[in-house]
Amino acid sequence: MVRAAGGFFTVRTDTGNEYHCKARGMLKRGDAALMVGDRVIFNPEAGPPGASGQDGVVEKLLPRSNRLTRPSVANIDQLVVVMSLKDPACDWQLVSRMLVLAEKENLKSLVCLNKTDLLEDKSLKSVQSETTPYPYPLIFTSAKKGNGLDKLRSALDGNCSVFAGPSGVGKSSLLNALQPGLKLKTGIVSDKIRRGKHTTRQAELLALLNGGSVVDTPGFTRLEFQDLSQAELSAYFPEFDPLLGRCGFRDCLHITEPNCAVINEVGSSINSMRYDHYKYFAEEIGKGEGY
Ligand SMILES: Nc1nc2c(ncn2[C@@H]2O[C@H](COP(=O)(O)OP(=O)(O)O)[C@@H](O)[C@H]2O)c(=O)[nH]1
Ligand SMILES: [Mg+2]
Ligand SMILES: [Zn+2]
Missing domain, CATH: 3.40.50.300 (P-loop containing nucleotide triphosphate hydrolases)
Structure with a gap:
């Protein structure tokens, strides 16, 4: 599915043809709501497009590798x-x-x-x-x-x-x-x-x-973290990877702890700007978790 607008979904086939489709109701809500990039099975309408300009119906969403x-x-x-x-x-x-x-x-x-x-x-x-x-x-x-x-x-x-x-x-x-x-x-x-x-x-x-x-994609300026815990955040800073397990505390959050291998590397293998973002995000998530 390459484009969605006004209740229509444009589907492009492997050969490059595009079909202007409606979709089954269950493909419009919740997790199954169609997204650009989705692979789908659709039924092309027989004959020329009807008055609605519709030339097919999306029947099924194929499993996503990510979203x-x-x-x-x-x-x-x-x-x-x-x-x-x-x-x-x-x-x-x-x-x-x-x-x-x-x-x-x-x-x-x-x-x-x-x-x-x-x-x-x-x-x-x-x-x-x-x-x-x-x-x-x-x-x-x-x-x-x-x-x-x-x-x-x-x-x-x-x-x-x-x-x-x-x-x-x-x-x-x-x-x-x-x-x-x-x-x-x-x-x-x-x-x-x-x-x-x-x-x-x-x-x-x-x-x-x-x-x-x-x-x-259209632009955006705000982005919030959802379903992200303070403890898992450090796994999403790949530059911390070589240092994990080397901190003084096993559950170190790399914020204020002494003997923190991450803090020790800030300004060397860890970019200080990136570390500031890590701290800012950890605090933001921490507030959400009620600390
Ligand atoms: N000086 C300069 N202007 C650019 C450059 N790239 C885009 N622009 C201008 O920035 C404005 C926004 O570009 P656009 O491609 O619509 O940005 P989008 O919203 O990210 O898609 C337009 O006026 C472009 O001409 C660039 O490399 N140098
Ligand atoms: Mg643009
Ligand atoms: Zn640490």
């Missing part, structure tokens, strides 16, 4: 977190938040930092040093000037990726630059608020020429 809820997509291989370095400024905490949710769903991730053309060399260098080390691949791009597009393209080859990030960072522009035939609508960043307007209204699964596919 993200913000944005709402299923059966993806990797998350591409897209941020701009300027206009709007990069929200690194939101990046970490998305990466945690991707880890929870066992998705691999990479981070694309767009609009490098708006930064002076000096500022770009300082971003690069602030993000060294970083536990995920970082790709610096300019959709406008074309920088970094080859790297991004090869990261997308053969994968089903989802582009996620606030609106106005250049998700649709990057996809257009990678594959001009897509002709996605892009927005104007308002001078006053320096934020993009939501020009991408719904998530949409796009086929890429090199065999991969990408879901372009």
